[in-house]
Amino acid sequence: MRQNVHVDLGARAYDVEIGPGLIAVAGARIAPILARPRVAVLTDETVAALHLDALRDGLAAGGVAMEALALPPGEGTKGWPQFSRAVEWLLEQKVERRDVVVAFGGGVIGDLGGFAAAVLRRGVRFVQIPTTLLAQVDSSVGGKTGINTAQGKNLVGAFHQPSLVLADTDVLGTLSARDFLAGYGEVVKYGLLGDAGFFSWLERMGPALAAGDGEARVQAVTRSVEMKARIVERDETEQGDRALLNLGHTFCHALESATGYSDRLLHGEGVAIGCALAFELSARLGLCAQEAPSRVRAHLRDMGMKTDLADIQGDLPGAEGLLTLMAQDKKVVDGRLRFILARDIGAAFVADDVPGDAVLGLLRDGLRGR
Numbered sequence: 260m261r262q263n264v265h266v267d268l269g270a271r272a273y274d275v276e277i278g279p280g281l282i283a284v285a286g287a288r289i290a291p292i293l294a295r296p297r298v299a300v301l302t303d304e305t306v307a308a309l310h311l312d313a314l315r316d317g318l319a320a321g322g323v324a325m326e327a328l329a330l331p332p333g334e335g336t337k338g339w340p341q342f343s344r345a346v347e348w349l350l351e352q353k354v355e356r357r358d359v360v361v362a363f364g365g366g367v368i369g370d371l372g373g374f375a376a377a378v379l380r381r382g383v384r385f386v387q388i389p390t391t392l393l394a395q396v397d398s399s400v401g402g403k404t405g406i407n408t409a410q411g412k413n414l415v416g417a418f419h420q421p422s423l424v425l426a427d428t429d430v431l432g433t434l435s436a437r438d439f440l441a442g443y444g445e446v447v448k449y450g451l452l453g454d455a456g457f458f459s460w461l462e463r464m465g466p467a468l469a470a471g472d473g474e475a476r477v478q479a480v481t482r483s484v485e486m487k488a489r490i491v492e493r494d495e496t497e498q499g500d501r502a503l504l505n506l507g508h509t510f511c512h513a514l515e516s517a518t519g520y521s522d523r524l525l526h527g528e529g530v531a532i533g534c535a536l537a538f539e540l541s542a543r544l545g546l547c548a549q550e551a552p553s554r555v556r557a558h559l560r561d562m563g564m565k566t567d568l569a570d571i572q573g574d575l576p577g578a579e580g581l582l583t584l585m586a587q588d589k590k591v592v593d594g595r596l597r598f599i600l601a602r603d604i605g606a607a608f609v610a611d612d613v614p615g616d617a618v619l620g621l622l623r624d625g626l627r628g629r
């Protein structure tokens with residue numbers, strides 16, 4: 260069973276196809292948008308070892324030839340050195356203005372590859388074939404592309420929408436349990452921010468999803484992508500509502516920075532902890548009942564996920580240090596801390612001017628639990 264979500268952005272509209280076996284038919288899916296039957300594929304070494312032969316075969320079955328560059332895996336790749344390597348390589352491959360670049364990998368490859376496509380010859384089209392749960396439900400959809408610099412994450416980039424996204428749910432079977440659950444943090448986020456029914460469904464189906472239920476995985480990715488698509492359609496460049504997608508992210512970015520973007524804390528794990536903190540903060544501010552953060556935490560715990568600051572191994576800065584890191588987040592507007600808070604599960608909203616004292620108290624209590 261395959262699903263299709265259309266992202267309706269006028270001249271930049273595209274489809275997200277979700278389901279098993281999509282890599283095997285990648286050539287047939289991509290061929291209609293090609294000016295000539297060849298693509299340049301950016302990937303990473305881990306994905307290349309597991310899936311590049313399958314992609315080559317899937318493209319060839321549709322009459323499409325490919326060249327590929329495999330970059331080192333990991334967040335460290337998402338910076339200037341590997342970015343310029345990728346752009347130079349695309350030029351060496353003589354990718355022309357009407358050609359298509361394929362980003363085949365997780366969030367790092369999708370963001371870097373999309374940004375390379377955005378600047379190459381002032382912009383060429385690109386196709387996302389996301390291979391992690393996180394990339395399938397979040398980073399491959401919506402057109403945010405970019406790289407990290409010494410000053411912080413994602414500070415250089417462009418909005419550049421893909422022309423097509425192929426989310427092959429079969430590849431999720433090769434993820435480690437930890438990587439799968441990290442991506443699941445972003446799935447839960449969609450229920451929490453805007454669909455209480457989806458959160459209830461995840462409470463029931465989450466364990467089956469994690470255990471490999473293919474049908475449930477397709478449903479979860481599809482609902483997540485639908486929610487993201489509707490938000491991006493309303494607010495492509497994050498002037499308003501798109502900020503809802505950052506539920507849990509202000510906390511998450513501070514925690515990622517505090518842990519050195521290392522495997523002490525994966526992005527999706529930080530999102531899950533951040534969502535739990537955002538709901539706890541909402542309850543403390545009297546915006547929602549205490550039952551809401553309790554339910555969020557109970558579900559994350561049931562899934563065996565990191566839920567609290569206490570679940571992060573090793574040293575963390577104190578509450579003041581974490582608050583300072585939050586203030587460096589690019590979601591700070593005019594020096595004011597912007598949080599996504601919630602009136603209930605499925606009812607998030609953008610809150611400016613959140614009192615610093617309430618955040619400090621929350622962090623102090625969380626750190627005391629360590």
Ligand code: GLY
Nearest residue numbers: 397401403501504
């Ligand atoms: N990952 C957040 C966004 O795409 O806006």
